[in-house]
Amino acid sequence: MNIAMWSGPRNLSSAMMYAFDQRADCAVIDEPFYGPYLRMTGLTHPMADEIMASRPEDAETVQDQLRGPAPGGKAHFYQKQMCQHMIPGMPRDFMADCVNVFLIRHPARVASSFLKGYPETVATDLGYDLQAELFDEVKAMGQEPVVIDSADIREDPEGMLRALCEAIGIPFDPAMLSWPSGPKGCDGVWAPHWYKSLHASTGFAGAEGPLPEVTGRVGELVEETMPYYQRLASRTLARV
Numbered sequence: 001m002n003i004a005m006w007s008g009p010r011n012l013s014s015a016m017m018y019a020f021d022q023r024a025d026c027a028v029i030d031e032p033f034y035g036p037y038l039r040m041t042g043l044t045h046p047m048a049d050e051i052m053a054s055r056p057e058d059a060e061t062v063q064d065q066l067r068g069p070a071p072g073g074k075a076h077f078y079q080k081q082m083c084q085h086m087i088p089g090m091p092r093d094f095m096a097d098c099v100n101v102f103l104i105r106h107p108a109r110v111a112s113s114f115l116k117g118y119p120e121t122v123a124t125d126l127g128y129d130l131q132a133e134l135f136d137e138v139k140a141m142g143q144e145p146v147v148i149d150s151a152d153i154r155e156d157p158e159g160m161l162r163a164l165c166e167a168i169g170i171p172f173d174p175a176m177l178s179w180p181s182g183p184k185g186c187d188g189v190w191a192p193h194w195y196k197s198l199h200a201s202t203g204f205a206g207a208e209g210p211l212p213e214v215t216g217r218v219g220e221l222v223e224e225t226m227p228y229y230q231r232l233a234s235r236t237l238a239r240v
Contacts, residue, residue, distance in 0.1 A: 002068055002077045003168060004098040006134055008127030010113040011105040012150035013080055014198050015205075019072050019161065019176040020078040021186045027074040030188040037085040046193045054189040063091040066098075076170065083127035084133060092137060098140045099168045102131060104232050105150040111221040112212045123221055129229035135232060147235045155207040163237050178203040 001185045003020070007013035014030075021028045035055025038048050045051065046198035057065070079098070087094065107128065112119050123129070123145045153160045157177055165172040181202050183191060191199070214222045 001073065001168070002066065002070070002079065002094075002098040004066075004079045004081050004095060004100050004148055005103055006081050006131060007103040007140050008105070008110060008131060009125070010101055010110045011081070012204075013103060013154060014155075014195055016103060017062050017078065017080040017186060018179045018184060018198070019204075020076075021177040021181050023076070023173050024175075025075040025170075025173075026078050027071040027076070028078045028080070028186040029066075029071075029164070030080050030186055031082050031085070031190075032066060032079060033059060033081070033085040033090060033108045034188065036062060036090070037087065040087065040089055045190075049191050050189050060091050063094045083131040084125060086130050086134060092134070095134070095138055096128070096141045096143075099146075100134075100143060101146045101148060101164070101168065102135055102232055103150060104131070104229060104236070106211060107222045107225040107229050108211045108214050108218070109208065111218045112214070113152060115218055119217075119221065120220065123224040126221065126225055128162070128225040131205065132228040132231055146237055147232045148237045149233065151208055152236065154204055157204040160237070167237055175181070185228070 005013065005016060009018075017028055017030060020026050032055070035057065036046045036059040037043075038045060040059075048201050055062075066077075066079055068077055095144075105125070108124055111121070114126065118125070137144055137148075144162065148160060148164055161176050162172045179202060182199055183195075187195060212218075
């Protein structure tokens with residue numbers, strides 16, 4: 001089974017990748033379209049040269065890889081996908097060969113966190129518009145995609161991972177609930193910049209507190225992205 005997990009930044013996506021990486025039956029890939037995305041946009045992301053060198057394939061070659069079979073002869077192929085990478089020109093046909101899951105997080109939390117490091121952030125950097133577009137595209141393919149909220153996972157990791165596994169048709173594995181600290185073999189080359197705090201972890205962080213206040217630029221970003229979030233939030237998976 002190919003499992004495409006669609007997320008935006010600051011949204012538990014790397015922790016979810018680590019959870020699936022702990023499964024003996026699962027191969028994992030980290031942001032496979034990052035290299036093609038940087039070449040297509042010319043954006044100067046941190047470690048851009050290293051990222052493009054580590055992901056030298058063109059987008060169509062990436063798509064062919066994502067169709068499987070899973071590396072290492074594993075039963076499942078977990079693909080950590082970032083919605084903001086799926087700009088016009090990125091192939092999407094492979095989604096029909098995947099079980100597609102949409103990982104969401106409240107825009108107030110994402111915008112507040114992202115703006116601290118990137119004050120020039122615009123709404124499209126957060127990926128909500130493309131997440132909703134991809135959701136619609138998957139439905140048009142005849143699938144009923146799964147939606148899961150990162151806040152629910154942090155509140156009850158085992159209950160929500162059990163629900164997720166049931167929804168996509170694989171058995172729950174308790175190994176998903178923890179991982180060793182430090183870098184992982186599945187990490188993209190960008191991990192030293194983005195995953196420092198995650199490398200100190202050995203499992204999912206605890207439940208989140210109240211939503212942050214949104215004013216100024218954060219408030220503007222929340223207003224722009226909230227309609228997309230709310231569309232998917234109305235369909236979130238319940239714990240078992």
